[in-house]
Amino acid sequence: MTYPTQPTASHFINGEYAEDTAGTPIDVIYPATGEQIATVYAATPALIERAIESARAAQITWAAMTGTERGRILRRAAEMMRERNHDLSVLETYDTGKPYQETSVADATSGADALEYFGGMAATLTGEHIQLGEDWVYTRREPLGLCVGIGAWNYPTQIACWKGAPALACGNTMIFKPSETTPLCALKVAEILHEAGLPAGVYNVLQGLGDVGGALVTDPRVDKVSLTGSVPTGRKVYAAAAQGIKHVTMELGGKSPMIVFEDADIDNAVSGAILGNFYSSGQVCSNGTRVFVHKDIKEAFLDRLSTRLKAAVIGDPMQPETSFGPMVSERQMNIVLDYIEKGKAEGARLVCGGTRLDRDGFYLTPTVFADVADDMVIAREEIFGPVMAVLDFEDEADVMARANDTEFGLAAGVFTRDLARAHRVAAGFEAGTCYINTYNDAPVEAPFGGSKASGVGRENSKAAIAYYSQLKSVYVRMGDLEAPF
Numbered sequence: 001m002t003y004p005t006q007p008t009a010s011h012f013i014n015g016e017y018a019e020d021t022a023g024t025p026i027d028v029i030y031p032a033t034g035e036q037i038a039t040v041y042a043a044t045p046a047l048i049e050r051a052i053e054s055a056r057a058a059q060i061t062w063a064a065m066t067g068t069e070r071g072r073i074l075r076r077a078a079e080m081m082r083e084r085n086h087d088l089s090v091l092e093t094y095d096t097g098k099p100y101q102e103t104s105v106a107d108a109t110s111g112a113d114a115l116e117y118f119g120g121m122a123a124t125l126t127g128e129h130i131q132l133g134e135d136w137v138y139t140r141r142e143p144l145g146l147c148v149g150i151g152a153w154n155y156p157t158q159i160a161c162w163k164g165a166p167a168l169a170c171g172n173t174m175i176f177k178p179s180e181t182t183p184l185c186a187l188k189v190a191e192i193l194h195e196a197g198l199p200a201g202v203y204n205v206l207q208g209l210g211d212v213g214g215a216l217v218t219d220p221r222v223d224k225v226s227l228t229g230s231v232p233t234g235r236k237v238y239a240a241a242a243q244g245i246k247h248v249t250m251e252l253g254g255k256s257p258m259i260v261f262e263d264a265d266i267d268n269a270v271s272g273a274i275l276g277n278f279y280s281s282g283q284v285c286s287n288g289t290r291v292f293v294h295k296d297i298k299e300a301f302l303d304r305l306s307t308r309l310k311a312a313v314i315g316d317p318m319q320p321e322t323s324f325g326p327m328v329s330e331r332q333m334n335i336v337l338d339y340i341e342k343g344k345a346e347g348a349r350l351v352c353g354g355t356r357l358d359r360d361g362f363y364l365t366p367t368v369f370a371d372v373a374d375d376m377v378i379a380r381e382e383i384f385g386p387v388m389a390v391l392d393f394e395d396e397a398d399v400m401a402r403a404n405d406t407e408f409g410l411a412a413g414v415f416t417r418d419l420a421r422a423h424r425v426a427a428g429f430e431a432g433t434c435y436i437n438t439y440n441d442a443p444v445e446a447p448f449g450g451s452k453a454s455g456v457g458r459e460n461s462k463a464a465i466a467y468y469s470q471l472k473s474v475y476v477r478m479g480d481l482e483a484p485f
Contacts (some may be wrong), residue, residue, distance in 0.1 A: 012203075023207075024041065026209070028040060031325070047206065097317055146172065146175070151163070156186055157189060162460065181328055230252065234252040238456070249459065254286060254382065256411040263416055266300055268437060270301065271308075282387060292402070343389075348389070353366045371390075380406070
């Protein structure tokens with residue numbers, strides 16, 4: 001099958017596409033039909049070496065450019081991504097199965113926002129002057145060197161930019177390894193960056209499985225590792241990076257709570273629950289999949305939710321009216337189906353959904369369980385699919401304790417008309433990213449990341465700069481220097 005913006009090779013190294021069919025073949029499957037649409041080949045040791053060497057060499061020249069010069073290239077790339085949004089969105093849909101209705105407004109556009117934001121910030125990255133009597137200290141903000149980005153399969157274009165934009169703005173170079181499930185989109189990001197003027201070697205893409213990621217993470221020439229993925233993968237990558245005392249950013253999974261108080265606007269709360277459970281077919285790390293609904297409005301909430309879910313248009317992701325697409329892979333679909341069976345076996349009430357559609361592709365219906373207990377598997381483990389668990393509550397203190405009773409701490413949300421309570425609850429959440437009367441908004445201007453097992457560091461906003469640069473202090477003595485002998 002051919003389709004718009006199809007990359008011409010598996011890898012992008014030193015400013016050009018590269019191929020070596022000696023690498024392990026990786027089939028690219030279109031989730032909407034289950035058919036193979038491409039094959040990429042995992043990076044061989046020779047290609048990994050070539051990427052590292054070219055990135056290390058390019059970093060010296062890239063860092064020597066002014067921030068204004070670097071920012072100009074990133075902003076040009078952002079404009080090019082916006083101009084090509086349609087083709088990039090089509091590619092994202094083929095890669096992930098997400099509806100074009102979604103990818104056209106949430107994927108390449110978000111990546112372009114990151115390139116524009118950090119492109120504008122590149123010239124502002126300065127140190128400070130500290131006066132100490134006649135003496136003084138100045139600081140320099142310097143790049144870390146070579147950064148490795150490891151992407152997840154749910155937002156391949158966005159993640160390639162979220163990691164690349166701040167890294168490049170700070171004067172680093174990057175090798176990005178996409179998920180083997182969605183390998184195509186990052187190649188187009190690299191292509192556009194270099195078409196916009198990025199020097200060869202500054203942004204490279206290598207395909208592969210865990211062994212390729214492991215080779216990159218453990219290489220002593222790599223200075224920083226940024227991962228988006230599951231907590232188990234994060235633990236392995238974090239431990240491997242620690243052996244080399246490397247800088248890390250870990251954006252991991254969650255089992256985030258969403259609390260709906262009795263005074264909430266039910267339609268808004270239902271909208272938040274839909275966005276926090278069924279957008280991207282539920283394949284979003286920050287999803288609020290534990291929905292605590294006050295007993296006084298629970299049935300009204302469930303009724304309204306069930307009605308709204310009937311309006312979901314499940315079908316061909318390329319059709320503009322389709323609003324709910326397939327799971328990313330057969331494997332992920334089966335994982336979710338197993339969780340649905342566990343929910344039934346544990347006694348949760350299946351309100352709607354819970355089935356695979358009888359058609360080609362990896363389609364599940366939006367699934368809602370009610371009367372869920374805190375100790376059920378579906379309320380404890382990250383499912384990463386379109387499965388919502390609705391839990392009852394009556395007391396604020398009780399629901400806060402239950403909401404925070406998890407190893408995760410990525411996100412949390414609250415719906416209420418009582419703004420004092422809203423801010424009190426947000427302050428009490430043990431989570432890095434919180435929402436009041438909304439859910440899953442992720443503007444590039446705001447920091448994004450988790451606490452507890454959900455991650456280390458922050459992506460986006462000014463906060464990301466601290467994770468892609470380091471400060472050097474320079475003490476300047478203006479007078480004579482005394483010594484004891």
